[in-house]
């Protein structure tokens with residue numbers, strides 16, 4: 001990636017945290033400097049060959065990837081019986097899901113009902129987009145404060161610890177009021193007619209993800225004893241996020257991270273990683289890798305579902321590492337409720353032994369918090385909850 005820096009400084013527009021006021025030039029000199037500064041532009045096709053890693057991509061010593069991460073023994077849950085309507089299989093699957101979610105919030109699912117050709121197309125079409133020249137990708141450039149669009153290394157959002165990745169994120173809505181070709185339309189609008197087929201593939205992929213995630217919500221409801229339909233109904237008409245992650249090779253992979261340590265702020269993540277490997281989960285005080293499994297999806301619950309479960313189930317810390325030899329791709333579907341639905345645990349999960357752990361909030365407020373005020377990390381929900389309380393006390 002080529003860095004276009006100013007003569008005297010590199011743009012490092014800071015990230016607004018809740019406490020910091022917006023940054024504005026205070027003097028004529030500051031204003032001139034600001035005018036002189038050019039936004040950072042990164043080109044993945046160049047950076048992958050660079051032996052010298054720009055400092056913004058070098059992570060602090062205590063966050064750098066460890067050379068060898070032991071494998072995490074993640075439960076592999078066979079959904080075949082459940083999806084074919086077998087009540088005993090459903091009960092067994094819900095118990096396995098519950099055990100995983102009480103422990104670290106990660107599990108694998110196989111016999112999930114998603115066509116393997118669709119998964120293969122979703123992976124191969126990523127190459128069509130990310131192998132484009134930077135200028136072509138920037139026609140879908142993410143706008144400040146928005147969660148959709150193309151982003152390369154998140155320049156302009158963060159001033160340090162930049163992730164070694166490019167991403168393309170777009171909305172998927174299951175709302176019956178929404179057009180049923182939102183995803184296809186997104187690609188046509190921002191990338192043009194030649195991307196119509198690509199848009200159709202991701203439209204179909206998101207529909208398959210929606211169906212799978214609602215099924216998993218049934219298992220989560222059963223495992224928490226609130227009934228099979230509770231969370232399924234909560235997420236009917238969901239307004240979710242599909243993200244394509246593209247991690248270029250890196251000449252110094254021990255200095256960088258593809259995606260930094262975080263808990264997903266969303267409700268449920270359905271991730272399909274390619275065969276390169278790089279996903280790591282922090283369990284029992286150490287980073288453990290989740291090896292690729294082409295027939296399986298990696299499922300993890302996020303902060304919003306942790307709040308819905310009143311903290312019974314854990315949103316788990318994870319990250320992605322990169323390597324020197326080959327690009328890595330992952331498809332991440334983030335299930336999110338309709339934006340103004342109030343996130344509140346079912347009454348059955350709140351009692352004198354389990355008081356409320358988090359305040360009521362809407363997903364739109366948490367999403368805005370991560371896009372405009374706070375970089376999602378390992379404590380997003382705790383900081384957000386405090387922010388909500390402070391806003392209420394104003």
Ligand SMILES: C=C1C[C@]23C[C@H]1CC[C@H]2[C@]1(C)CCC[C@@](C)(C(=O)O)[C@H]1[C@@H]3C(=O)O
Pocket residue numbers: 147163241243259260261262263264265266334367370371375376377
């Ligand atoms: C709601 C979201 C914000 C992020 C994408 C989805 C779910 C995961 C979030 C993220 C990946 C957590 C790590 C930091 C982040 C900035 C990133 O590395 O991409 C987060 C995403 C985002 O804010 O764009």
Ligand SMILES: O=C(O)CCC(=O)C(=O)O
Pocket residue numbers: 243245259264271273278279280318319320329330332
């Ligand atoms: O690419 C991966 O394996 C993980 C990506 C991730 O955690 C995310 O996009 O939230």
Ligand SMILES: [Fe+2]
Pocket residue numbers: 262263264269318
């Ligand atoms: Fe994540």
